[in-house]
Amino acid sequence: xxxxxxxxxxxxxxxxxxxxxxxxxxxxxxxxxxxxxxxxxxxxxxxxxxxxxxxxxxxxxxxxxxxxxxxxxxxxxxxxxxxxxxxxxxxxxxxxxxxxxxxxxxxxxxxxxxxxxxxxxxxxxxxxxxxxxxxxxxxxxxxxxxxxxxxxxxxxxxxxxxxxxxxxxxxxxxxxxxxxxxxxxxxxxxxxxxxxxxxxxxxxxxxxxxxxxxxxxxxxxxxxxxxxxxxxxxxxxxxxxxxxxxxxxxxxxxx
Numbered sequence: 001x002x003x004x005x006x007x008x009x010x011x012x013x014x015x016x017x018x019x020x021x022x023x024x025x026x027x028x029x030x031x032x033x034x035x036x037x038x039x040x041x042x043x044x045x046x047x048x049x050x051x052x053x054x055x056x057x058x059x060x061x062x063x064x065x066x067x068x069x070x071x072x073x074x075x076x077x078x079x080x081x082x083x084x085x086x087x088x089x090x091x092x093x094x095x096x097x098x099x100x101x102x103x104x105x106x107x108x109x110x111x112x113x114x115x116x117x118x119x120x121x122x123x124x125x126x127x128x129x130x131x132x133x134x135x136x137x138x139x140x141x142x143x144x145x146x147x148x149x150x151x152x153x154x155x156x157x158x159x160x161x162x163x164x165x166x167x168x169x170x171x172x173x174x175x176x177x178x179x180x181x182x183x184x185x186x187x188x189x190x191x192x193x194x195x196x197x198x199x200x201x202x203x204x205x206x207x208x209x210x211x212x213x214x215x216x217x218x219x220x221x222x223x224x225x226x227x228x229x230x231x232x233x234x235x236x237x238x239x240x241x242x243x244x245x246x247x248x249x250x251x252x253x254x255x
Contacts, residue, residue: 001202001203001206002203003203004201004202004203004204004206004207005203005204005206005207005210006207007203007204007207007237008177008203008204008205008206008207008208008210008233008234008237009207009208009210009211011207011208011233011234011236011237012211012229012230012233015228015229015232015233015236016229018109018112018232018236019228019232022108022109022112024105024108024109024228024232025228027101027102027104027105028101028105028227028228030098030101031094031097031098031101031102031227031228032224032227032228034093034094034097034098035094035098035223035224035226035227036223036224038090038093038094039090039223042086042089042090043086045086046079046082046083046086049082060074077155080152080155080165081152081155084148084152084168084172085145085148087172087213087216088141088144088145088148088172088175089141090216091172091175091176091179091212092137092138092140092141092144092175092179093137094227095133095136095137095176095179095180096130096133096134096136096137096138097130097133098133098227099129099130099132099133099134099183099186100126100127100129100130100133102183102227102231103129103183103186103187105183105231105232105235106183106184106187106231106234106235106238107187109232109235109236109239110184110187110235110239113236113239113240114239114243129186132182132186132191133179133182135191136178136179136182136191136194137179139195140175140178140179143175144171144172144175147171148168148171148172151164151167151168151171152164152168169210169213170206170210172209172213173205173206173207173208173209173210173212173213174202174205174206174209175205175209176205176208176209176212176213176230177198177204177205177206177207177208177209177210177212177230177234178198178205178209180205180208180209180212180230180231180233180234180235181197181198181201181204181205181208181234181237181238182194182198183231183234183235184234184235184238184239184242185197185198185238188242197241201241204237204238204241208230208233208234208237209230211229211230211233212226212230215229215230
């Protein structure tokens with residue numbers, strides 16, 4: 001799995017050149033707007049709620065001694081919890097709403113890699129791509145929250161909370177990479193087949209998602225470039241994986 005993680009990270013090299021060569025930037029205009037608006041709304045909401053969450057957690061401490069210190073720690077934990085949940089909501093919202101715009105990007109990259117334009121795949125409409133994106137991301141959102149909430153609770157345990165932060169980051173990375181890979185997979189596999197494919201190559205999803213998540217820590221520029229970079233990198237790697245499956249892509253096409 002570690003090899004797949006590193007391979008997925010390496011696939012980010014040269015994506016700027018490829019996007020310019022294939023003239024893909026025009027497809028990212030609306031997704032970038034969606035990304036900026038979504039990040040702004042979640043950021044403002046998170047800022048307003050972090051103190052409230054911290055105050056609520058602080059009420060757990062019933063004693064006077066150490067109350068001030070616990071309140072400070074509670075504020076930090078509250079901010080981390082809001083930030084983590086904000087990241088989760090952000091990525092699934094933009095991935096779901098951007099699906100109809102990212103699918104053509106993935107398709108052009110696939111045609112470029114395979115050397116022909118009439119490669120076999122499902123011909124899906126704008127609405128079908130949007131529904132597929134919404135369905136996948138609702139499923140992933142539910143799964144991710146189910147895993148992430150217990151991890152967030154571990155932050156109350158000293159020392160363990162360090163490892164829980166790393167684990168939480170990797171969980172978020174996996175589901176980010178999952179969504180990026182599905183822009184290619186939706187043309188070749190049914191819903192459940194795509195889920196099985198990503199589970200088989202979960203290292204690739206994690207590697208792609210690691211860079212995705214790191215981009216989000218870059219102010220302003222991160223939310224602008226995160227989708228163009230991560231979707232292009234994921235498309236490159238996912239097409240390669242499908243080609244290496246030994247079964248021709250045509251056999252995977254769903255009529």
